Amino acid sequence: MQQATAAIRVLAPEALQDLISALAATRVVLGPVRRDGAIVYDEISRLDDLPAGWTDRQEAGQYRLEPRTDAALFGYAVGPHSWKQFLLPPREVLFTTRQTADGLDFLPPPAEERTYAFIGVRACELAAIAVQDKVLRDGPYADTAYAARRENAFIVAVNCGTAAPTCFCASMNTGPKAAAGYDIALTELLDGRHEFLAEAGSEAGEALLAALPSRPASAGDLAAAEAVTVNTAAAQTRALNTENLPAQLAAAANHPHWQEVAQRCLSCGNCTMVCPTCFCTTVADHTDLTTADAQRVRSWDSCFTLDFSYLHGGSVRQSTAARYRQWLTHKLSTWVEQFGTMGCVGCGRCITWCPTGIDLVAEATALREAQNGNS
Amino acid sequence: MPRLRLAVFKFASCDGCQLSLLDCEDELLAITDAVEIAHFAEASSTLAPGPYDLVLVEGSITTAQDAERIQEIRKQAGLLVTIGACATAGGIQALRNFADAAEYTRAVYPHPDYISTLATSTPIAAHVKVDAELRGCPISKESLLEFIAATLAGRAPVLPARPVCIECKSRGTVCVLVQGTPCLGPVTHAGCGALCPSYRRGCYGCFGPSETPNTAALAARFTALGQTPREIVHAFRNFNAGAAAFKRESEANEHKTD
Incomplete structure (x- = not known):
């Protein structure tokens, strides 16, 4: 959080063009677009x-x-994409081998030359990036490619001004206002005007903000921005009660409710693909027709596939019930033991993008109530 | 290193899957360096006799003669691999399995007595042991190359049976089903690269059922989107109508009233 009020500025929407242009000078600038x-x-x-x-x-x-009815630039909640697709790409070559007269040469993948700027990162997404940092960067086995992309990324956060019925970040304490992990945070002000309140969260953010056309924020501007956050939190209709939830889910391992969910679950993996914290990947070796060159490729995987739990002799989690249980209990229970946080940030993507509309909040709540003897 | 001897045989089919081999334009020279194409009638009239290390079989069994011919081919084959929906599930012509084939023949041909056909269209695996299946209508060139490269290297091919959804999400395609278009992707075997949804169309299920398809849950979703039982039958009764999971789901919806 930024303490110095002097660093809080107010920008006209047009100033965002200056922001994009300044970032584009050295970076690939990524942001929300309307497509399909x-x-x-x-x-x-x-x-x-x-x-x-x-x-x-x-x-x-x-x-x-x-x-x-207005011209809001960030007047939506979150879409099907997350920043995961840039920080942890769906397919990545880990190394190439080439057979030579002397043996085998190991060639690293070409170094990532692009550095990113992300525009419009929501508080829940910042929380998700922090979760992936913990898993992929800060653990004992750091992923160097992820860490490099992450360290070089410039993040422009946007404090949410609208909540979808699938949003539940307020109950997960991850939003709707960005708390940390950004270079600049914007709040879109639409109270009879169209302006942005901008706060720097890093030195780089402060320097860039200082170069943009802006005016200092007044007490009224700060109050307007605060009202945006308060209203967005209040507009959330879904909430997950996380109190004692990890223990309750662990104790519900054999509850018949998992079978009930499995009736509706397609085991298609969409929830894991859209989840901004799901980080599971699979590694496969590919040889070419000459069998002289080979590549080891890492790609997104999902705990909803049979291959995912394939051990000697077969897949450990044959039933859909077992796979859904694995996913939900990892997100909301065992993740806490493993990484010290929940694997869920309350963005609601798994709910929206489940083709049959399975609701993580509803299922976790049903299992909790079953444990409490209420059903 | 001796080259792998390859043969391609065709049964009831459209030739589209065989064409995938000729479609490997850039890789074709590399293929012929590593593989002796001994028997491939679509590419050359010089047909060398067996035995063959790798036999690709296209098409389904629809005549008594073909039912015998596949037995002979099996004897000549080291690895026998079916290519495409016809060879793997009976193809679109397996629609006859749900109807009276003799009645079709009478309706279509002026002289039905000239036609000698079985009442069913069955996959190759219903007749002989099949070592591997390449799915699709047609198969993808990439999966064919992957299979040949893996065979040459002595490794397992990477041809995951997971659903198309994972390919859709990996390429950043927005889910058409969640946007209201019926799509078979969640129950369909990956391998096409999620082609149709990338053009904003629902998946037609060309690659047949995925590893654990929950077709009933998907059919329920189609109903909620306003599809009639008849439309649901048509969705599952297509190129892979004869594949067990799709067959069961089409039959489950067949007697529901619209």
Whole structure:
């Protein structure tokens, strides 16, 4: 959090073009764009690339875009993409081998030359990046490629001004206001005007902010920004009660409710793919037709596939019930033992993008109540 | 290193899967360096006799003669691999399995007595032992190359049976099903690279059922999207109509009223 009020500025929307241009001088700038009926993350260069005047309508298993009555640039909740796809790409070559007269040469992958700037990172997404940092960067086996991409990324956060019915970050203490982990945080002010309150969260952010056309924030501006956060938190209709939840889920391992969920679960893996904290990958070796060259490739995997738990002789988690239980209890229970936080940040993507609309909050709540003897 | 002897045989099919081999334009020279294409009628009229190390079989069994011919081919084959939906599940022509084939013949041909056909279209695995299956209608060139490269290297091919959804998400495609378009992706075997959803179309299920397809839950979702039982039957009764999981789901919806 920024203490010095002097570093809090107010920008006109047009100043975001200066922000994008300044970042684009040295970085690949990624931000929200409207494509294929959704707000997704892609390369941007102009203010016009942002989804001005659009919002998302989300329910379990449903997502539609709708026009807003204003020109808000960040007037949506979260879409199907997350920043994971840039920090932990879906497919990555780990190394190449080449057979030579003397044996085998090991060649590292080409070094990542691109550095990223992310525009429009939500508080829940910052929390998700922090979770992945813990797993991929700060643990005993750091992923150097992830760490390099992460360290070089410039993050422009946006404090949410709208909540989807699938959002539950307030109950997870991860939002809707960005607490840490950003270079600049914006709050879009739409109270009869269109401006942005901007706070620096790092020296790099402070330097960039100082170079943008802006004015100092007044007490009224600060109050307006605070109201945005308060209203967005209050607008959230879903909440996950996490008190004692890890223990309750652990104790519910044999509850028949898992079988009930399995009736609806497609085991398609969509929840894990859209989850901004899910980090599981698989590694496969590919040889070419000459059998002289080989590549080891890492790609996104999901605990909903049979291969994921394949040990000698077969897959350990044959049933969908076992796979859903593995996923939910990892997210909300064993993750805490492993990494000291929950694996869920309350973004609601797994609820929206489940084709059959399975609701993590509802299932966890049902299991908790079953443990409490209420069902 | 002796080259791998390869043969391609065709049964009831459209030739599209065999064409995937010729479609390997850039890799074709590398293939012929490593593989002796001994018997491939679509590419050359010079047909060398067996035995073959690797036999690719396209098409389904629809005649009594073909039922005998596949037995002979099996005897000549080291590895026998079916390529495509016809060889693996009976193909679109397995629609006859749900109807009266003799009645179809009478309706279509002026002289049905000239036609000698079985009442069913069955996959190769219903007749002989199959060592591996390449899915798709048609198969993907990538999976064919992966299988040949793996065979040459003596490793297991990487052809995961997980659903198309994982390929969709890996390429950043927005889910069309969640946006209201019926899509078979969640129950369909990966391998096409999630082609149709990338053009905003629902998956047609060309690669057949995935490893653990919950077709009933998907059919329930289609119903919620306003699909009639008849439309659901049509969705599952396509190129892979004869694949067990799709067959069961189409039959489960067949007698529901619209």
